[in-house]
Amino acid sequence: MAYKISGTLSDDARIIVLEEVGWSLESNTEESAGVYEIEGLDDSNKLVIARKSNGNGIAYGFVTPIFYNASVIIDSNITWNTHQDFSGLDVVITNGAIVTLNQPSYQIIFTANSLTIDSGAGINGPNGGPGCNCQSNQDAAAPGGGKTDTSNKCFGSGGGHGGTGGSGRGGTTTLTGGASHDSATTPTARGGGGGGANYNIDFTGGNGGSAFKAVCTGTIKIDGYIRCNGVNGKGSPTTGLYHGGGGAGGAIWIIAGDVTGNGQLQAYGGNGVYYNSTTAGGGGGGGRIAVHTSNWNFTGSSSVAGGTGYSTGGAVGSFNVIT
Amino acid sequence: MTYKISGATSEAIRIIIIKESDWSILDNDTYSAGQYEIDLGESNPGNVLAVGRKSDGESFMYGNVTPVVS
Numbered sequence: 035m036a037y038k039i040s041g042t043l044s045d046d047a048r049i050i051v052l053e054e055v056g057w058s059l060e061s062n063t064e065e066s067a068g069v070y071e072i073e074g075l076d077d078s079n080k081l082v083i084a085r086k087s088n089g090n091g092i093a094y095g096f097v098t099p100i101f102y103n104a105s106v107i108i109d110s111n112i113t114w115n116t117h118q119d120f121s122g123l124d125v126v127i128t129n130g131a132i133v134t135l136n137q138p139s140y141q142i143i144f145t146a147n148s149l150t151i152d153s154g155a156g157i158n159g160p161n162g163g164p165g166c167n168c169q170s171n172q173d174a175a176a177p178g179g180g181k182t183d184t185s186n187k188c189f190g191s192g193g194g195h196g197g198t199g200g201s202g203r204g205g206t207t208t209l210t211g212g213a214s215h216d217s218a219t220t221p222t223a224r225g226g227g228g229g230g231a232n233y234n235i236d237f238t239g240g241n242g243g244s245a246f247k248a249v250c251t252g253t254i255k256i257d258g259y260i261r262c263n264g265v266n267g268k269g270s271p272t273t274g275l276y277h278g279g280g281g282a283g284g285a286i287w288i289i290a291g292d293v294t295g296n297g298q299l300q301a302y303g304g305n306g307v308y309y310n311s312t313t314a315g316g317g318g319g320g321g322r323i324a325v326h327t328s329n330w331n332f333t334g335s336s337s338v339a340g341g342t343g344y345s346t347g348g349a350v351g352s353f354n355v356i357t
Numbered sequence: 358m359t360y361k362i363s364g365a366t367s368e369a370i371r372i373i374i375i376k377e378s379d380w381s382i383l384d385n386d387t388y389s390a391g392q393y394e395i396d397l398g399e400s401n402p403g404n405v406l407a408v409g410r411k412s413d414g415e416s417f418m419y420g421n422v423t424p425v426v427s
Contacts, residue, residue: 050380050406057373057385081373081416083408089420096414 036122037099039082040071047091050083051075054095075099103147108133108155120146127258128152135159135262141222141245141285148252149290151297156259159244162224162284165265166190166239171232178212178226180239180279180316189315190229190239190279192306193264196221196338196351197319202229202279202306203344204313211316211348212282218352221285221322222247225262228279228304228318231269237276240265240304243284243321254288256295256334262286263300264318264341264348269307277314280304280341283321283351292329299323299336301351306343317341320351330355360401360424363394368411375406377420397424 039051043065051061055078063072079098085091106120109129115136125146127133135142138161151157166174166182173181178194183204191209192199196218199211212226225242243262248254262285267278283301301321308314320338340348362374367390374384374395383402384395397405404423410416 048380050375052373052382057382059380059382062380081408081410083375083406083416083418085406085418085420089404089406089422091418091420093408093410093416093418094414095410095416 036102036104037075037077038071038073038102039080039097039099042069043067045086047084047086052081054079054081114142117142118144122147124148126150127155130154133157135244135246136161138162138164138224141247143247143249145249148250149248150255151258153257156261157246159246159262159284160241160265162242162244162281163193163227165227165241165281166230169235174227174229174239177215177223178282180212180227180229181209182229182232183207183209184232188232188275189277190231190267192279192303192316192318192341192343192348193226193228193242193282194319195223195225195242195282196322197340197349199226199279199282199319200306200316200340200343200348201345202277202314202316204277211319214319216285216322218322219324219354219356221287221324223285225264225282225284225318225321228267228281231276231278237269237278239278240267240281240318242281243301245285247287250290253292253294254290256297256299256332259298259300260286261300262321263302264304266304267306267315269315271307271309274309274313277307277309279306279316280318280343280348282318283338285321286323288325290327292331293325293327294331296334298334302337302339303341303348305341308343314344317343317347319348322351323353325355328357330357358426359399360397361394361427362397362407362422362424365392366390371410373408376402377404377406
């Protein structure tokens with residue numbers, strides 16, 4: 035809703051705005067003499083009533099509100115756990131604010147006219163597929179979940195997404211990493227969680243990265259960051275036991291008229307816990323980043339690298355710009 | 358006892374009655390040209406704001422309207 039009515043009052047008055055479709059009351063405010071603006075209306079015609087305190091007043095039907103270019107400023111840390119619809123609005127994330135994505139079940143879809151992420155601010159999504167909980171003695175959930183060793187060596191392989199998760203190894207056992215999955219051009223899936231290091235609740239596999247989609251009719255400017263990275267596995271790097279796998283990178287899908295900025299786009303895999311060359315958790319596979327735009331002018335950095343761990347770690351994910 | 362507002366209109370019109378104590382809409386209906394009578398129920402609504410709107414959008418309003426009891 036980015037429509038408003040405005041005018042000038044000679045006296046203080048109550049302004050009542052009724053929608054002419056359905057005749058519901060949309061706004062009811064006391065306004066002081068002078069210029070007033072009633073914002074946040076929808077685009078339908080209005081019946082506008084101005085009533086002074088003595089009961090006198092005027093009314094106008096067929097009032098058409100005007101569109102205004104409104105901004106939403108996010109200047110302190112917040113959490114998004116569902117879709118974010120800012121249609122028609124310009125959204126600015128600034129002042130070092132961090133927007134944390136916390137929806138492990140589905141891709142959060144952000145919609146706005148434009149999105150600006152200032153330097154030092156960003157969107158961070160470390161909450162994709164859950165890393166394996168060690169005490170559950172199970173592999174991390176599909177798709178792309180890493181595997182968990184149930185022997186006394188206690189290690190996990192990396193989660194998979196754009197790239198296959200890295201294998202984990204302990205003793206004479208090797209566990210393959212989570213599978214590669216999802217589309218390289220329209221990614222929607224979270225990163226798979228890492229396999230857990232058994233027997234200790236604290237030694238879980240890392241979470242996969244979140245899945246995030248930003249749709250803007252105008253410009254997305256990223257001087258800060260969008261990160262949907264996998265989380266490092268937990269465990270003990272100083273002993274031969276307990277080496278959690280890293281979570282896979284998540285999904286970043288951008289659809290915008292223009293993409294600019296010199297910040298960061300990241301969906302890399304988390305690291306597996308490393309003891310030595312024959313004993314380590316698996317690195318998470320890299321995630322997937324896809325950008326659909328007619329003007330790609332982003333000069334910052336991007337990464338869909340796999341995480342380190344046993345052997346070669348997680349495989350690199352996918353990064354595509356479709357113009 | 359019933360609280361009412363009545364009058365006459367020279368053409369078809371929508372009349373919206375708004376309760377001035379909480380600004381809720383009490384009544385919203387269209388009336389043909391001629392006499393009209395709006396029944397506001399048995400409880401006293403207090404003063405109301407009466408808004409008339411013609412089909413072409415031309416509108417008028419009266420505040421501090423006291424319903425009559427019949």
